[in-house]
Amino acid sequence: MSRTDRILASAEQHCREQGVRMTPQRRQVMMLLLTQSGPQSAYQLLDQFKTQYQSNAQPPTIYRALDFLVQQGLAHRLSSTNQYLACDHITCHHGHQGTVFLLCDDCGAVQETPMAGSAISELQQSINSLGFVTQQNPLLEVHGRCANCNVH
Amino acid sequence: MSRTDRILASAEQHCREQGVRMTPQRRQVMMLLLTQSGPQSAYQLLDQFKTQYQSNAQPPTIYRALDFLVQQGLAHRLSSTNQYLACDHITCHHGHQGTVFLLCDDCGAVQETPMAGSAISELQQSINSLGFVTQQNPLLEVHGRCANCNVH
DNA sequence: CCATTAAATGTTATGTTATAACATAACTTA
DNA sequence: TAAGTTATGTTATAACATAACATTTAATGG
Numbered sequence: 001m002s003r004t005d006r007i008l009a010s011a012e013q014h015c016r017e018q019g020v021r022m023t024p025q026r027r028q029v030m031m032l033l034l035t036q037s038g039p040q041s042a043y044q045l046l047d048q049f050k051t052q053y054q055s056n057a058q059p060p061t062i063y064r065a066l067d068f069l070v071q072q073g074l075a076h077r078l079s080s081t082n083q084y085l086a087c088d089h090i091t092c093h094h095g096h097q098g099t100v101f102l103l104c105d106d107c108g109a110v111q112e113t114p115m116a117g118s119a120i121s122e123l124q125q126s127i128n129s130l131g132f133v134t135q136q137n138p139l140l141e142v143h144g145r146c147a148n149c150n151v152h
Numbered sequence: 153m154s155r156t157d158r159i160l161a162s163a164e165q166h167c168r169e170q171g172v173r174m175t176p177q178r179r180q181v182m183m184l185l186l187t188q189s190g191p192q193s194a195y196q197l198l199d200q201f202k203t204q205y206q207s208n209a210q211p212p213t214i215y216r217a218l219d220f221l222v223q224q225g226l227a228h229r230l231s232s233t234n235q236y237l238a239c240d241h242i243t244c245h246h247g248h249q250g251t252v253f254l255l256c257d258d259c260g261a262v263q264e265t266p267m268a269g270s271a272i273s274e275l276q277q278s279i280n281s282l283g284f285v286t287q288q289n290p291l292l293e294v295h296g297r298c299a300n301c302n303v304h
Numbered sequence: 305c306c307a308t309t310a311a312a313t314g315t316t317a318t319g320t321t322a323t324a325a326c327a328t329a330a331c332t333t334a
Numbered sequence: 335t336a337a338g339t340t341a342t343g344t345t346a347t348a349a350c351a352t353a354a355c356a357t358t359t360a361a362t363g364g
Contacts, residue, residue: 079231131299147283
C-alpha cells in the first residue's frame with residue numbers, strides 16, 4: 001500500500017466516523033493535493049483536475065471540494081499565500097490542537113509542525129481570559145528561509 | 153491632543169527614526185485606518201479615500217500606502233479576511249515580537265493582544281531547531297466569538 | 305543652484321482569487 | 335417511491351491585487 005493510499009484510507013475512515021461523505025470528486029482533489037510536492041493555488045489544482053479528471057470543470061468544483069477537506073481537517077488553507085495543501089498528520093493520531101507552517105519564501109517549500117503543547121495552552125489561556133471563545137485550532141504561518149535554502 | 157493625533161505623532165517619529173518618509177498620502181491612509189472602528193478591506197479604504205481625499209484615486213494608491221504601513225509595523229494585514237487595521241500598539245513601546253488577533257466572526261470586531269513571551273520563545277525554539285530562519289514577527293489570527301457577542 | 309539619481313505617485317490595464325445564484329442530479333430516509 | 339437533503343453543474347460576476355510604464359517630487363552631490 002502506497003503512502004497516498006494509506007493517507008486516503010485514513011481520510012475515508014475519518015469521514016465515516018464523522019458521518020460525512022468522501023465523494024469521488026472530493027477524493028480526486030485530495031489525491032491531487034497528496035501527489036503534489038508543495039502547496040498549490042486553487043486554480044493550479046483546477047488545471048490539474050481538468051487535465052486528470054474532468055476537462056470542463058469550473059472553479060466552484062474545486063473550491064467546494066477544498067472547503068470540505070479543510071473543514072474536515074484533511075487539508076489546510078494557507079491564507080497568507082492563498083494556497084492549499086494536504087494535512088501532513090492525517091495518519092498519525094496526535095491531536096491537531098495547534099499547527100505551525102514554516103513557509104520558505106525562497107523555494108516555496110512548506111513544513112508543517114505541531115505547536116508545543118505549553119505554547120498552545122498559554123495561547124488558549126490568554127484568549128480565554130479575554131472572554132473570547134474559539135472552536136478552531138490555531139494555524140500559524142511563519143515566513144522565512146528553510147534549512148536547505150539557508151545553506152545555499 | 154486627540155488619540156489619533158498622538159498615534160500619528162508616534163508613527164511619524166517612528167518613520168524619522170527609520171529614515172523613511174511619511175508622505176501626505178500615507179498619512180491619509182493611516183488616518184483612515186485610525187478613524188475606523190474595525191478592520192477594513194483595501195477597497196473599502198479606497199472608497200473612503202476617494203470620498204475624503206481624492207475622488208479619482210486608483211487601487212495601487214491604497215495598496216502602496218498599505219504595503220508601506222504594514223512594512224513599518226504601523227498597520228497589520230489580516231490575511232484570513234483580506235483586511236487591514238492600524239496597529240494598536242504604536243504608542244506603547246513593548247516590542248512587537250508576536251501578536252494574536254482575535255477575530256469575532258459574529259460582529260467583525262478584532263482584538264489585538266501581545267503573545268506571551270514564553271509562548272513566543274517556545275515557538276522560536278521549535279522553528280530554529282528545524283533550521284528555519286525568520287525575520288518576521290509571527291501574527292496569529294484566531295477566529296471565534298468575542299466576549300460581548302457571547303453574552304447575547 | 306542645478307544636474308543626477310532615487311523615491312513616490314498617477315494611470316491604464318489586467319491578473320488572480322473566490323463566490324452568488326440557480327438548475328440538475330444523486331443520495332438518504334421513512 | 336416520494337420527500338427531503340446533500341452534492342454537483344453551469345453561468346456569471348464579485349472581490350482582491352499587481353504589472354507596467356509615465357510623470358512628478360524629493361534627496362544628493364558637485
